[in-house]
Amino acid sequence: MLEEESADEDWEFSLSISKKLADKGWLCMGWPEQYGGSNASYWEQFAYLEEAGYHEIPGTGMGISGTGINGPSLMLFGNEDQKKKYLPLIASGDPDGIWCTAYSEPDSGSDYNKIKTTAIRSGDEYVINGQKVWTSCAHRARWCWLACKTDPSISKIHKSMSIIIVDMKSPGITTRPLVNLAGVHSFNELFFDNVRVPASNLVGEENKGFYMLIPALAIERLSMAPHILGNGRRLMDMLVRYARETYDKGQPLSANQVVRNKLAERAIELETLRTFGLEIMWKMSTGKMPGYEAARNKLYSNLVTENLAKTGLEIIGAYSQVSPDSKWAKLKGRLQNLYLLNAGWFSAAGTIEIQKNVIGQFKLGLPRPY
Numbered sequence: 325m326l327e328e329e330s331a332d333e334d335w336e337f338s339l340s341i342s343k344k345l346a347d348k349g350w351l352c353m354g355w356p357e358q359y360g361g362s363n364a365s366y367w368e369q370f371a372y373l374e375e376a377g378y379h380e381i382p383g384t385g386m387g388i389s390g391t392g393i394n395g396p397s398l399m400l401f402g403n404e405d406q407k408k409k410y411l412p413l414i415a416s417g418d419p420d421g422i423w424c425t426a427y428s429e430p431d432s433g434s435d436y437n438k439i440k441t442t443a444i445r446s447g448d449e450y451v452i453n454g455q456k457v458w459t460s461c462a463h464r465a466r467w468c469w470l471a472c473k474t475d476p477s478i479s480k481i482h483k484s485m486s487i488i489i490v491d492m493k494s495p496g497i498t499t500r501p502l503v504n505l506a507g508v509h510s511f512n513e514l515f516f517d518n519v520r521v522p523a524s525n526l527v528g529e530e531n532k533g534f535y536m537l538i539p540a541l542a543i544e545r546l547s548m549a550p551h552i553l554g555n556g557r558r559l560m561d562m563l564v565r566y567a568r569e570t571y572d573k574g575q576p577l578s579a580n581q582v583v584r585n586k587l588a589e590r591a592i593e594l595e596t597l598r599t600f601g602l603e604i605m606w607k608m609s610t611g612k613m614p615g616y617e618a619a620r621n622k623l624y625s626n627l628v629t630e631n632l633a634k635t636g637l638e639i640i641g642a643y644s645q646v647s648p649d650s651k652w653a654k655l656k657g658r659l660q661n662l663y664l665l666n667a668g669w670f671s672a673a674g675t676i677e678i679q680k681n682v683i684g685q686f687k688l689g690l691p692r693p694y
């Protein structure tokens with residue numbers, strides 16, 4: 325489970341662990357020391373995040389907008405003042421360093437050309453109006469990384485959209501909860517009614533936000549992979565143990581050929597996911613940005629997770645039909661939860677069809693789909 329999807333009582337505990345990790349410089353370990361990191365290499369970060377996912381350490385920043393998306397994006401596109409102000413705050417593990425990312429709107433998900441939220445310059449400020457939706461963590465965030473139209477007279481998004489940082493304590497902001505399939509309030513509707521922010525909160529150039537959005541999305545798609553891998557390995561180990569210890573007609577499930585075949589397939593997929601992840605780390609450690617590979621990893625990690633959840637549900641059989649918190653749930657209801665939450669992960673950070681479009685265009689050289 326990603327941190328953003330945790331229930332309120334777990335969230336508080338996560339924050340307390342984040343603080344401890346931050347004190348060691350581990351929360352954002354790949355960042356330069358001046359911004360609160362430890363200058364860790366890509367390899368070190370990958371290993372750390374995979375192991376943190378395996379041991380299910382809360383508060384490691386997994387799936388958190390600030391550490392995974394907005395901080396790294398600010399590192400690339402923010403000015404020095406913005407870096408000095410926001411990066412150490414994110415890396416400190418303080419609740420004031422929590423961010424949300426607001427791209428999606430009721431009529432604009434995959435297609436950013438349809439973004440309607442506006443930020444109109446008025447003297448030294450921008451005045452923001454509009455609505456976002458599915459904004460993870462908006463109810464906990466202090467800062468919002470907002471995609472909005474700064475020139476509504478131009479329809480093409482690459483000439484009219486900007487990224488603006490919004491203080492979530494600003495007057496005129498309303499968040500309304502949306503509860504996910506697993507019954508957790510993780511995302512929100514977010515309304516802006518004449519919200520005023522300083523013009524200095526613009527990131528990069530006005531009307532050029534689209535050119536930041538694409539790398540920011542690649543960063544977002546990459547940021548979850550080691551965690552999904554580590555957590556997938558953990559669930560595999562749990563399933564293997566369950567298959568060894570559970571007997572059917574006098575035989576352990578692990579002796580059943582179908583069960584063995586499915587577990588072997590899932591193990592191979594997890595190994596493949598790791599290889600994909602390490603290939604990207606290698607590319608980045610040679611100074612290159614990953615292109616289509618971020619889409620490939622996002623898509624593949626969704627498929628690996630789905631297959632793992634389905635295999636798990638098949639192995640635990642009829643017990644998979646009870647609610648995850650029922651006393652009859654096997655393996656603490658983890659497989660049911662995974663199955664339910666993965667449905668959303670298929671869409672988060674771009675749907676599987678959008679990832680395939682990216683691969684078609686940038687790996688195979690196919691023409692743009694629209």
Ligand SMILES: Cc1cc2nc3c(=O)[nH]c(=O)nc-3n(C[C@H](O)[C@H](O)[C@H](O)COP(=O)(O)OP(=O)(O)OC[C@H]3O[C@@H](n4cnc5c(N)ncnc54)[C@H](O)[C@@H]3O)c2cc1C
Nearest residue numbers: 425426427428433434458459460668671672673674675677
């Ligand atoms: C768990 C979760 C967390 C999220 N968190 C955030 C968040 O923090 N911030 C945020 O801004 N958004 C967030 N989202 C929203 C997410 O980014 C969108 O759901 C996603 O971009 C898809 O947009 P949409 O739902 O409007 O679907 P649409 O774009 O309307 O797509 C509907 C269907 O059409 C398909 N489709 C659309 N265009 C194409 C195309 N060109 N080619 C092929 N198929 C296409 C899609 O794949 C999809 O199946 C979150 C979503 C989930 C589920």
